Amino acid sequence: MIKCLLAGSSARRAIIVPSDCHIYSQLCWVEVQRRLLKTKNARGTKLGLNPTSVDSVVIGKGNEVKMKPGQQLLIVNQLFPYTVQYKEDPSGNHSGSKRPREPSEDRMMDREVPSTKGTKAAKQTEKEPVQPKNEETTRNNESFGHWSQGLKTSMQDPKMQVYKDEKVVVIKDKYPKARYHWLVLPWQSISSLRVLREEHTDLLKHMQKVADQMVQQCPHASSLRFRTGYHAIPSMSHVHLHVISQDFDSPCLKNKKHWNSFTTDYFIESHDVIQMLETNGRVTVKEGASELLKLPLRCHMCGKELTTIPALKEHLKSHFPS
DNA sequence: GTTCTAGAAC
DNA sequence: GTTCTAGAAC
Known part of the structure; x- marks a missing residue:
């Protein structure tokens, strides 16, 4: 089980969506980037035994990692990728936490079941470059979505x-x-x-x-x-x-x-x-x-x-x- | 990576 | 005139 504690500003809330969803498809990129830069981090705590990772860094049992917008959460041997994104919350309600939705049946059917035997989760040492928070970079759209x-x-x-x-x-x-x-x-x-x-x-x-x-x-x-x-x-x-x-x-x-x-x-x-x-x-x-x-x-x-x-x-x- | 297009090459 | 490339824009 993954417990997700998600933080957002009063007008926005963080959600975790399957990676093939595009909640921002209706928005121009500059606006999306502006929103991402303004929002806070999300936090996730690993409770169970199945290997779970954030951007390929494995979360050990009981450990806690902060997730940033655009980072990928991989659940159960990297079978189910989720991406943290932020969305306007019309209700302004940001008090509760939200679980990632279960993958649908057809999604399950689509995936092969890999052998868990001998599946060593690799440690990821590479660090993604930090996005400088200036207007120029935001306009130029040089990271997420490029x-x-x-x-x-x-x-x-x-x-x-x-x-x-x-x-x-x-x-x-x-x-x-x-x-x-x-x-x-x-x-x-x-x-x-x-x-x-x-x-x-x-x-x-x-x-x-x-x-x-x-x-x-x-x-x-x-x-x-x-x-x-x-x-x-x-x-x-x-x-x-x-x-x-x-x-x-x-x-x-x-x-x-x-x-x-x-x-x-x-x-x-x-x-x-x-x-x-x-x-x-x-x-x-x-x-x-x-x-x-x-x-x-x-x-x-x-x-x-x-x-x-x-x-x-x-x-x-x-x-x-x- | 692709698309678009000015201007070089023919 | 058309074909094609190379570089800017995305």
């Missing part, structure tokens, strides 16, 4: 999930750059390759294993080549492993950056990342990686240089007839 945080939302959406287990979730890339393009994401909040340490090695090996399984179950696995790897400097927050077929036959592949991010050393093989972690305890990205995105368009199959994206796409048809 486009770069989109994967965090997508990975929680059951409609997007094509596989999940106790450690990772797989979603289809929203803008696939090839016939098959998946992303493997850890449930644990890891912002980027930069924060990876030796203790993440097993997790990354598991991500690799799941990526291999995705390829194996693909109906065209025998005729298509796949690569699994990470972008050196990804645009989207939350570590994600690309699993992508090498046809690059997709209307979403539109520019030089797209092409070079998958066909130059900007794309770092999963095995190389794991090896770096095992030998150095961290992942180093070569300096000047961003310059790789500006390289001339070169066919990854035969090395032929093409001058434009349409010419490249036409050339790719010779390697991958539809």
Whole structure:
């Protein structure tokens, strides 16, 4: 059982909602951010035995943690994600506490039941940057709700999930750059390759294993080549492993950056990342990686240089007839 | 990350 | 004239 003590100002109250709910969908972002910055923290006390965590930090039995707006509460082996948000309270009543609603039956049905045996809850050491409370940052909307945080939302959406287990979730890339393009994401909040340490090695090996399984179950696995790897400097927050077929036959592949991010050393093989972690305890990205995105368009199959994206796409048809 | 569009390239 | 890219805006 989770006891939630939620604090809010007289005009607002905190609520915990399942992460796929968007209570602010009717409000413009600036207004939402303004409200979040004005509200107080929520407090939750862990009473039971099932592993519960806030932003991947496990709450021990009897312990108490403060939750901030946007933080995620994961109940029972990270099966049920909830996010703390704040909402206008028309009644002005803020005296009571509110329990998170039980997940509905269909929500339960949608989820696989992972084995609790051997499920070690990982300690999360990464700290999210503190949001400076100034008007400029509020206007610029640079944290919660920013486009770069989109994967965090997508990975929680059951409609997007094509596989999940106790450690990772797989979603289809929203803008696939090839016939098959998946992303493997850890449930644990890891912002980027930069924060990876030796203790993440097993997790990354598991991500690799799941990526291999995705390829194996693909109906065209025998005729298509796949690569699994990470972008050196990804645009989207939350570590994600690309699993992508090498046809690059997709209307979403539109520019030089797209092409070079998958066909130059900007794309770092999963095995190389794991090896770096095992030998150095961290992942180093070569300096000047961003310059790789500006390289001339070169066919990854035969090395032929093409001058434009349409010419490249036409050339790719010779390697991958539809 | 995507979308939009000015202006470069043809 | 059209096609395409690159950078700003989101």
